[in-house]
Amino acid sequence: MSTSSAVAAGFDIDRVRADFPLLARTVHGNKPLVYLDNANTAQKPACVIDAVNGFYRERNANVARAVHVLSEEATNLYEGARNALARFIHAGSAQELVLTSGTTMATNLVAYSYLLPRLKPGDSVLVTRMEHHANIVPWQLVGQRAGATLKAAPIDARGELRVDEFIAMLTPDVRLAAVTHVSNVLGTVNPLAEIAAACRKRGIPLLVDGSQAVPHMAVDVRALGCDFYAFTGHKMCGPTGTGGLWARREILADMMPFFGGGEMIREVRIEGSTFADPPGRFEAGTPNIAGFAGLGVAVGYLEGIGMQRIAAREQELLAYATARLKQVPGLRIIGEAAHKAAVISFLIEGAHAHDLATLLDLEGVAVRSGHHCAHPLMQFYGVPATCRASFAFYNTFAEADALVAAVHKARSLLA
Amino acid sequence: MNETRAEAGSPYRAQVLAHARTPLHQHALRRCDAAADGRNALCGDNIRIELTLREGRIADYAFRAEACALTVAAASMLGERVRGFDLRAVQALAVQFDQLLDGSVAVEAGAELGDLAAFAELVAFPARRKCARLPFATLLAALHGDAHASTEEA
Incomplete structure (x- = not known):
């Protein structure tokens, strides 16, 4: 998947990622970290x-x-x-x-x-x-x-x-x-x-x-x-x-x-x-x-990057990841507002959110699972927990692919 | 590539997944002498364990759960181990299981645990230990005459 598009033009993702030392680390042996827990906390650039x-x-x-x-x-x-x-x-x-x-x-x-x-x-x-x-x-x-x-x-x-x-x-x-x-x-x-x-x-x-x-x-x-x-x-x-x-x-x-x-x-x-x-x-x-x-x-x-550009890039990541996740059989997205930020809560039929999150973590994909400090909302949807992938401007389309691949694998193990 | 097998280091070993997919003892008991409900509200794990007792020993064990794979697998494996056990024997097994989970006992020493030894990988996943512990806590609650159990800290 290429990152080139009208709005993301001029967004040098490699340079941006180089600003964040932590994004270069690996987890669970040699798996590159795919950090999709940005709604929880964001990573910090070296200047900070x-x-x-x-x-x-x-x-x-x-x-x-x-x-x-x-x-x-x-x-x-x-x-x-x-x-x-x-x-x-x-x-x-x-x-x-x-x-x-x-x-x-x-x-x-x-x-x-x-x-x-x-x-x-x-x-x-x-x-x-x-x-x-x-x-x-x-x-x-x-x-x-x-x-x-x-x-x-x-x-x-x-x-x-x-x-x-x-x-x-x-x-x-x-x-x-x-x-x-x-x-x-x-x-x-x-x-x-x-x-x-x-x-x-x-x-x-x-x-x-x-x-x-x-x-x-x-x-x-x-x-x-x-x-x-x-x-x-x-x-x-x-x-x-x-x-x-x-x-x-x-x-x-x-x-x-x-x-x-x-x-x-x-x-x-x-x-x-x-x-x-x-x-x-x-x-x-x-x-x-x-x-x-x-x-x-x-x-x-x-x-320096510009909030308009950040918003535009995150919207592209959201659209791309949403479309790909929707192709996973049994996957249900919680939250499909017309106007939304790059946060995707999801469930897979027959798989518990914590099992999913642990299996994603084993693939290097960091998401949050649980109630997200929003019990009344979980009660509304009648679920105890969801998995949540949340994007930042420094995430890539390849990382969205890694998320989807890890979800497929987890599903094959659990469901 | 075999996509249905988790790699080494995964808490989802083959035995765990097998018990999670097709759990044993997952039903209600016609004659129930003791029962307890285990609930980890933050996680969303719910389990009910029912027992038939004969002279203080477990004659029959059954559970029902809406829970993660680790809780379901542990409940299934537990049912394979505890028939004939009294409270003290379950307590002794629970101590062994805790030692397995926190890594203070080598896996070989966990022979008593049977399939439950497959949870040894949880040493590296402290956030998920409470899931595997919930069936034990619920079983102990049932034997103590307590209605409820949880392995989440208050």
Whole structure:
């Protein structure tokens, strides 16, 4: 299979792959690694690894605490990452971006700092059936404290949100709507413009979980029309323990801190403290400075390739792998939305997802099997687990072939 | 190329696949003196083991499962070994099986295990050991009078 096509033209896959040291390794003896677990975490280019390493070798200091040169350099790196991320997601300004350990921290921050003080008994939070646990459990935890409930809008069998039902569920008791941009299991890209417009019309704030979107498409948080946008760094070629929460400035200004400690204060007296302006107010303690040094570089790396080109290449990989997998007898794809990202969840009749994943692993093909932190979605499809192959721009058509060959072999052993 | 045989190093050895494809003892018991349900919710493995007991020993063993190949094969193989066993004998076998899975006992020493020794490759697949362990845990639960078992950590 050739990689040449109109959209992928100018995409030098060999050069791109050479940027990722890990992609060259072998597993189980001498099998070349075929890494198709990108929705779980992405591999890191050498420039990101070097940035983390370089921070500890040459610049290690705490941020914004000392006047010495190292601290200033560390602060510049950390704030530089904030600026790069803000630009990357088209935030109005870097002051609208709280740096967090990832999406989970971001949703919890909204749950405790924004939502909990506003929740009353009888209130509710509206999510969808396809949410990751990070966009379910925080709302349940604060809901329990306040006597509020969680409700989930349905999806259809193809894995598309029933937008009409979602909008009908935006009743006056809803204090927050929380929707994923892209489903980590189904790949479904949700129609956020329509959702955001409906929320805005009713004065209901909208949080978007962008974990699976930011690494794969150009994201413009202001154009989306949401109020909060949460994302994680490690899925976008950055280090683990990095991520962010974007929110409009006036919303952040109206939120009390959730974590207290150093860095986030203006003045501390035993009688009471005053807090720094956002986003610093929400960043208590020493942050993951080295991680953000790496994430800032990751943003530059992705911009260097171009998000349009990344999206186009991944769409080609998706179309190719989907067509080939559909030829495998007994294979069922879970998630066939019209608009989807390069995530393919599948099952094979008579074969358990974990057996499939182990047999694929023996062929060097790394996929995820299990519930993908989306129990309610698995319950909807009536399956305990699926196998999920998820692509990144550095994957190849030959790797899609290797996946299909390994699936054929596994099927012959199991089914 | 024979596509139906897994290579060396695979947890899906021929005996494992044979038991998984055509399991033995996979039915319900007419007379059931003890039973337990094993469930690994995260994995999606469900198994029910039923026993007929005679003076504290297993006279008959049967299972039904909706589970992965490793769980089904282990349940099938287990049925081949435990007739006539009392609780202590099953416990002793379970200890041997655990030692086999974590590699602390050489495979030859696993002669007592019969076909179950085919799971020795799971030494290299720690994430899948709980699948092979589930039938043992369920059988022990049935003998202890517990209704439920799991080999997933809480």
